[in-house]
Amino acid sequence: MPRVRGGRYPATSTGRAYPNVGGVRGGRFPATNTGVQFPPAAAGGLSEDLLDWLVNIGVFETAISQTNWDTLAAQTDGVYAFSKDSSGAQNDQINFDISLAAGTWTFELIHVQSTDRGIYDVQIDGSSIGTIDGYAGSLTRNVRTQITSVNVAASGKVRLKLIASTKNASSSSYVGSIQHCQFKRTT
Protein backbone atom coordinates (compact mmCIF):
# COMPACT_ATOMS: atom_id res chain seq x y z
CA MET A 1 0.00 0.00 0.00
CA PRO A 2 1.39 3.45 -0.83
CA ARG A 3 2.48 5.51 2.14
CA VAL A 4 -0.01 8.33 2.61
CA ARG A 5 1.47 11.56 3.87
CA GLY A 6 0.06 14.03 1.42
CA GLY A 7 1.76 15.13 -1.75
CA ARG A 8 1.21 13.50 -5.10
CA TYR A 9 -0.46 10.27 -6.06
CA PRO A 10 2.35 7.74 -6.42
CA ALA A 11 2.88 6.37 -9.88
CA THR A 12 2.14 2.88 -8.68
CA SER A 13 -1.03 3.76 -6.80
CA THR A 14 -3.62 3.05 -9.49
CA GLY A 15 -6.53 1.16 -8.07
CA ARG A 16 -4.84 0.53 -4.73
CA ALA A 17 -6.35 1.32 -1.37
CA TYR A 18 -5.38 4.14 0.93
CA PRO A 19 -6.32 4.35 4.61
CA ASN A 20 -8.10 6.95 6.65
CA VAL A 21 -5.78 9.90 6.99
CA GLY A 22 -6.14 13.23 8.71
CA GLY A 23 -9.82 12.64 9.33
CA VAL A 24 -10.36 11.82 5.69
CA ARG A 25 -12.09 8.57 4.87
CA GLY A 26 -9.96 6.05 3.06
CA GLY A 27 -10.69 4.79 -0.40
CA ARG A 28 -8.94 3.75 -3.58
CA PHE A 29 -6.62 5.72 -5.76
CA PRO A 30 -8.34 6.46 -9.05
CA ALA A 31 -7.05 5.01 -12.26
CA THR A 32 -5.74 8.14 -13.91
CA ASN A 33 -4.63 10.49 -11.20
CA THR A 34 -0.95 9.87 -11.02
CA GLY A 35 0.68 13.18 -10.19
CA VAL A 36 -2.49 14.81 -8.87
CA GLN A 37 -2.50 16.38 -5.43
CA PHE A 38 -3.31 14.04 -2.56
CA PRO A 39 -5.05 13.69 -0.15
CA PRO A 40 -8.44 14.81 -1.47
CA ALA A 41 -9.29 16.40 1.86
CA ALA A 42 -6.49 16.65 4.34
CA ALA A 43 -7.09 17.90 7.86
CA GLY A 44 -7.49 21.64 7.62
CA GLY A 45 -8.00 21.47 3.87
CA LEU A 46 -11.07 21.20 1.68
CA SER A 47 -13.49 18.32 1.82
CA GLU A 48 -14.71 16.57 -1.30
CA ASP A 49 -18.11 18.14 -0.79
CA LEU A 50 -16.55 21.50 -1.61
CA LEU A 51 -15.54 20.41 -5.06
CA ASP A 52 -17.83 21.65 -7.82
CA TRP A 53 -21.32 20.19 -7.96
CA LEU A 54 -21.96 21.65 -11.40
CA VAL A 55 -19.37 21.14 -14.13
CA ASN A 56 -19.92 22.88 -17.44
CA ILE A 57 -18.00 21.82 -20.51
CA GLY A 58 -17.90 24.21 -23.40
CA VAL A 59 -17.23 22.22 -26.51
CA PHE A 60 -16.15 24.82 -29.04
CA GLU A 61 -12.52 25.23 -28.10
CA THR A 62 -10.02 22.64 -29.24
CA ALA A 63 -10.54 19.52 -27.16
CA ILE A 64 -7.73 17.95 -25.16
CA SER A 65 -7.85 15.24 -27.79
CA GLN A 66 -10.14 14.27 -30.64
CA THR A 67 -10.31 12.21 -33.78
CA ASN A 68 -12.13 13.84 -36.70
CA TRP A 69 -14.41 15.80 -34.35
CA ASP A 70 -13.40 19.46 -34.55
CA THR A 71 -15.64 21.25 -37.06
CA LEU A 72 -17.72 24.19 -35.89
CA ALA A 73 -21.06 24.54 -37.64
CA ALA A 74 -23.48 27.44 -37.29
CA GLN A 75 -26.87 26.40 -35.92
CA THR A 76 -29.67 28.87 -36.47
CA ASP A 77 -31.89 28.86 -33.37
CA GLY A 78 -29.45 26.56 -31.64
CA VAL A 79 -28.35 27.46 -28.14
CA TYR A 80 -24.76 28.66 -28.22
CA ALA A 81 -25.43 29.33 -31.94
CA PHE A 82 -23.03 26.58 -33.06
CA SER A 83 -22.36 22.89 -32.85
CA LYS A 84 -19.13 20.95 -33.00
CA ASP A 85 -19.42 18.21 -35.58
CA SER A 86 -17.44 15.12 -36.44
CA SER A 87 -16.57 13.95 -39.92
CA GLY A 88 -19.08 11.13 -39.96
CA ALA A 89 -16.51 8.36 -39.87
CA GLN A 90 -17.21 5.53 -37.48
CA ASN A 91 -15.36 5.89 -34.15
CA ASP A 92 -14.79 9.61 -34.41
CA GLN A 93 -14.28 10.82 -30.85
CA ILE A 94 -13.84 13.88 -28.68
CA ASN A 95 -12.35 14.02 -25.18
CA PHE A 96 -12.39 16.41 -22.24
CA ASP A 97 -10.40 16.26 -19.00
CA ILE A 98 -12.49 17.30 -16.02
CA SER A 99 -12.39 17.03 -12.24
CA LEU A 100 -15.26 15.21 -10.56
CA ALA A 101 -15.81 14.65 -6.88
CA ALA A 102 -16.67 11.19 -5.62
CA GLY A 103 -20.44 10.83 -5.68
CA THR A 104 -23.36 10.33 -8.02
CA TRP A 105 -23.64 12.49 -11.09
CA THR A 106 -25.96 13.18 -13.99
CA PHE A 107 -24.39 13.77 -17.39
CA GLU A 108 -26.33 15.87 -19.88
CA LEU A 109 -25.58 16.50 -23.51
CA ILE A 110 -27.14 19.21 -25.66
CA HIS A 111 -26.91 18.08 -29.25
CA VAL A 112 -28.25 18.38 -32.76
CA GLN A 113 -30.13 15.33 -33.96
CA SER A 114 -30.54 14.53 -37.63
CA THR A 115 -30.82 11.71 -40.12
CA ASP A 116 -27.08 11.08 -40.39
CA ARG A 117 -26.08 11.08 -36.73
CA GLY A 118 -24.39 8.29 -34.85
CA ILE A 119 -24.92 6.87 -31.40
CA TYR A 120 -22.49 8.39 -28.91
CA ASP A 121 -20.95 6.05 -26.41
CA VAL A 122 -20.21 8.22 -23.38
CA GLN A 123 -17.20 7.03 -21.43
CA ILE A 124 -15.36 8.02 -18.29
CA ASP A 125 -11.78 6.86 -18.26
CA GLY A 126 -12.64 4.31 -20.92
CA SER A 127 -15.68 2.82 -19.20
CA SER A 128 -19.07 3.40 -20.79
CA ILE A 129 -21.65 5.21 -18.67
CA GLY A 130 -24.36 5.03 -21.33
CA THR A 131 -25.19 5.90 -24.91
CA ILE A 132 -26.97 8.81 -26.58
CA ASP A 133 -28.64 8.38 -29.96
CA GLY A 134 -28.06 11.36 -32.24
CA TYR A 135 -30.45 10.09 -34.88
CA ALA A 136 -33.81 11.70 -35.60
CA GLY A 137 -35.97 11.71 -38.70
CA SER A 138 -35.53 15.46 -39.06
CA LEU A 139 -33.04 18.12 -37.98
CA THR A 140 -33.66 18.96 -34.32
CA ARG A 141 -31.48 21.36 -32.37
CA ASN A 142 -31.19 21.84 -28.61
CA VAL A 143 -31.97 18.22 -27.80
CA ARG A 144 -31.13 17.53 -24.17
CA THR A 145 -30.34 13.95 -23.19
CA GLN A 146 -29.31 12.79 -19.76
CA ILE A 147 -27.42 9.82 -18.41
CA THR A 148 -28.25 9.54 -14.74
CA SER A 149 -26.80 7.66 -11.77
CA VAL A 150 -23.21 7.96 -12.89
CA ASN A 151 -21.14 6.73 -9.98
CA VAL A 152 -17.73 8.30 -9.43
CA ALA A 153 -15.80 6.29 -6.89
CA ALA A 154 -12.95 8.67 -6.15
CA SER A 155 -12.42 12.39 -6.59
CA GLY A 156 -10.00 13.40 -9.27
CA LYS A 157 -9.40 14.09 -12.90
CA VAL A 158 -11.27 11.92 -15.33
CA ARG A 159 -11.37 11.85 -19.10
CA LEU A 160 -14.82 12.21 -20.61
CA LYS A 161 -15.04 10.68 -24.06
CA LEU A 162 -17.80 10.72 -26.64
CA ILE A 163 -17.22 8.21 -29.40
CA ALA A 164 -19.55 7.61 -32.32
CA SER A 165 -18.98 3.89 -32.42
CA THR A 166 -22.42 2.74 -33.53
CA LYS A 167 -25.51 4.17 -35.19
CA ASN A 168 -29.22 3.81 -35.30
CA ALA A 169 -30.36 1.39 -38.01
CA SER A 170 -32.16 4.25 -39.71
CA SER A 171 -29.19 6.62 -39.71
CA SER A 172 -27.15 7.15 -42.85
CA SER A 173 -23.87 7.88 -41.06
CA TYR A 174 -22.01 8.29 -37.74
CA VAL A 175 -21.87 12.08 -37.55
CA GLY A 176 -21.51 13.57 -34.08
CA SER A 177 -22.99 17.02 -33.42
CA ILE A 178 -22.81 18.51 -29.95
CA GLN A 179 -23.56 21.91 -28.45
CA HIS A 180 -22.66 21.59 -24.76
CA CYS A 181 -21.95 19.10 -21.98
CA GLN A 182 -22.67 19.32 -18.27
CA PHE A 183 -22.27 17.20 -15.17
CA LYS A 184 -24.48 17.76 -12.14
CA ARG A 185 -23.71 16.05 -8.86
CA THR A 186 -26.84 14.69 -7.18
CA THR A 187 -25.44 12.99 -4.08
Next chain:
Amino acid sequence: MALTADQAIDWTQDLDVFEQAIANTNWDTVSGLSAIMGGHKESSGAQNASIGFDVILAAGTWSVELMYLRNSDNGIISVQLDGVEQGTVNSYSSSASAGNRSTVSSISVAQTAKYRLSLVMATKHASSSGYTGEIQHVQLRRTA
Protein backbone atom coordinates in the same frame (compact mmCIF):
# COMPACT_ATOMS: atom_id res chain seq x y z
CA MET B 1 -0.04 20.79 0.96
CA ALA B 2 -3.73 21.14 1.55
CA LEU B 3 -5.40 23.91 -0.35
CA THR B 4 -7.47 26.67 1.18
CA ALA B 5 -10.85 27.82 -0.08
CA ASP B 6 -9.19 30.95 -1.45
CA GLN B 7 -6.92 28.80 -3.56
CA ALA B 8 -9.30 26.11 -4.68
CA ILE B 9 -12.75 27.60 -5.10
CA ASP B 10 -13.28 29.62 -8.24
CA TRP B 11 -13.71 33.37 -7.87
CA THR B 12 -15.66 33.48 -11.12
CA GLN B 13 -18.28 30.82 -11.71
CA ASP B 14 -20.23 30.63 -14.94
CA LEU B 15 -23.56 28.82 -14.92
CA ASP B 16 -24.78 27.54 -18.24
CA VAL B 17 -28.53 27.45 -17.97
CA PHE B 18 -29.69 25.35 -20.90
CA GLU B 19 -29.32 21.90 -19.40
CA GLN B 20 -31.97 20.73 -16.96
CA ALA B 21 -31.34 22.43 -13.64
CA ILE B 22 -30.87 20.49 -10.44
CA ALA B 23 -34.29 21.85 -9.49
CA ASN B 24 -36.95 23.83 -11.26
CA THR B 25 -40.63 24.63 -11.08
CA ASN B 26 -42.17 25.63 -14.39
CA TRP B 27 -38.85 26.93 -15.71
CA ASP B 28 -37.38 24.54 -18.26
CA THR B 29 -38.25 25.67 -21.78
CA VAL B 30 -35.18 26.19 -23.95
CA SER B 31 -35.35 28.14 -27.20
CA GLY B 32 -32.83 29.37 -29.69
CA LEU B 33 -32.33 33.11 -29.95
CA SER B 34 -30.30 35.37 -32.19
CA ALA B 35 -28.48 36.89 -29.26
CA ILE B 36 -25.52 36.22 -27.03
CA MET B 37 -25.43 32.58 -25.84
CA GLY B 38 -27.66 31.67 -28.78
CA GLY B 39 -30.70 30.94 -26.67
CA HIS B 40 -32.62 31.41 -23.48
CA LYS B 41 -34.48 29.37 -20.89
CA GLU B 42 -38.00 30.54 -20.20
CA SER B 43 -40.44 29.97 -17.37
CA SER B 44 -44.10 29.25 -17.92
CA GLY B 45 -45.28 32.63 -16.69
CA ALA B 46 -46.75 31.19 -13.52
CA GLN B 47 -46.07 33.10 -10.32
CA ASN B 48 -43.27 31.57 -8.24
CA ALA B 49 -41.73 29.63 -11.09
CA SER B 50 -38.17 28.92 -10.02
CA ILE B 51 -34.89 27.45 -11.11
CA GLY B 52 -32.02 26.29 -8.90
CA PHE B 53 -28.31 25.64 -9.28
CA ASP B 54 -25.99 24.05 -6.73
CA VAL B 55 -22.78 26.02 -6.38
CA ILE B 56 -19.78 25.99 -4.07
CA LEU B 57 -19.05 29.42 -2.68
CA ALA B 58 -16.12 30.41 -0.54
CA ALA B 59 -16.72 32.63 2.44
CA GLY B 60 -16.51 36.22 1.26
CA THR B 61 -18.46 38.76 -0.73
CA TRP B 62 -20.06 37.80 -4.00
CA SER B 63 -21.98 39.29 -6.89
CA VAL B 64 -24.52 37.50 -9.05
CA GLU B 65 -24.96 38.77 -12.57
CA LEU B 66 -27.90 37.71 -14.69
CA MET B 67 -28.03 37.92 -18.45
CA TYR B 68 -31.69 37.90 -19.38
CA LEU B 69 -34.53 39.04 -21.58
CA ARG B 70 -36.83 41.90 -20.82
CA ASN B 71 -40.38 41.84 -22.06
CA SER B 72 -43.83 43.21 -21.35
CA ASP B 73 -44.96 40.02 -19.62
CA ASN B 74 -41.81 39.41 -17.57
CA GLY B 75 -41.66 39.47 -13.81
CA ILE B 76 -39.23 40.47 -11.11
CA ILE B 77 -36.51 37.89 -10.48
CA SER B 78 -35.75 37.20 -6.85
CA VAL B 79 -32.14 36.04 -6.46
CA GLN B 80 -31.87 33.70 -3.49
CA LEU B 81 -29.19 31.68 -1.73
CA ASP B 82 -30.58 28.75 0.21
CA GLY B 83 -33.97 30.40 0.17
CA VAL B 84 -32.82 33.80 1.41
CA GLU B 85 -33.37 36.67 -1.00
CA GLN B 86 -30.20 38.58 -1.85
CA GLY B 87 -31.71 41.04 -4.25
CA THR B 88 -34.09 41.41 -7.18
CA VAL B 89 -33.88 42.09 -10.89
CA ASN B 90 -36.82 43.61 -12.69
CA SER B 91 -37.11 42.00 -16.11
CA TYR B 92 -40.15 43.96 -17.19
CA SER B 93 -39.94 46.36 -20.09
CA SER B 94 -42.61 47.56 -22.46
CA SER B 95 -40.43 46.43 -25.34
CA ALA B 96 -38.56 43.16 -25.80
CA SER B 97 -34.77 43.02 -25.59
CA ALA B 98 -32.11 40.39 -25.02
CA GLY B 99 -28.66 40.45 -23.50
CA ASN B 100 -29.63 42.63 -20.57
CA ARG B 101 -27.24 42.42 -17.63
CA SER B 102 -28.05 43.18 -14.02
CA THR B 103 -25.96 42.49 -10.94
CA VAL B 104 -26.94 41.77 -7.39
CA SER B 105 -23.86 42.72 -5.41
CA SER B 106 -22.51 42.72 -1.85
CA ILE B 107 -23.78 39.24 -1.11
CA SER B 108 -22.12 38.13 2.09
CA VAL B 109 -21.31 34.45 2.33
CA ALA B 110 -20.36 33.58 5.88
CA GLN B 111 -19.21 30.02 5.38
CA THR B 112 -17.55 28.10 2.59
CA ALA B 113 -20.13 25.54 1.54
CA LYS B 114 -22.50 24.33 -1.12
CA TYR B 115 -25.42 26.67 -1.68
CA ARG B 116 -28.47 26.51 -3.87
CA LEU B 117 -28.73 29.62 -6.00
CA SER B 118 -32.39 30.05 -6.91
CA LEU B 119 -34.14 32.47 -9.20
CA VAL B 120 -37.78 32.88 -8.25
CA MET B 121 -40.45 34.79 -10.16
CA ALA B 122 -42.26 35.87 -7.04
CA THR B 123 -43.47 39.33 -7.98
CA LYS B 124 -43.92 41.60 -10.97
CA HIS B 125 -43.87 45.20 -11.99
CA ALA B 126 -47.29 46.83 -11.85
CA SER B 127 -47.26 47.29 -15.61
CA SER B 128 -46.26 43.73 -16.45
CA SER B 129 -48.85 41.30 -17.72
CA GLY B 130 -47.11 38.24 -16.29
CA TYR B 131 -44.38 36.65 -14.18
CA THR B 132 -42.27 35.15 -16.96
CA GLY B 133 -38.53 34.76 -16.45
CA GLU B 134 -36.13 34.40 -19.40
CA ILE B 135 -32.46 33.90 -18.70
CA GLN B 136 -29.48 33.48 -20.99
CA HIS B 137 -26.62 33.04 -18.51
CA VAL B 138 -25.65 33.47 -14.87
CA GLN B 139 -22.29 34.36 -13.42
CA LEU B 140 -21.12 34.51 -9.81
CA ARG B 141 -18.11 36.64 -8.98
CA ARG B 142 -16.33 36.83 -5.67
CA THR B 143 -15.26 40.39 -4.93
CA ALA B 144 -13.72 40.03 -1.47
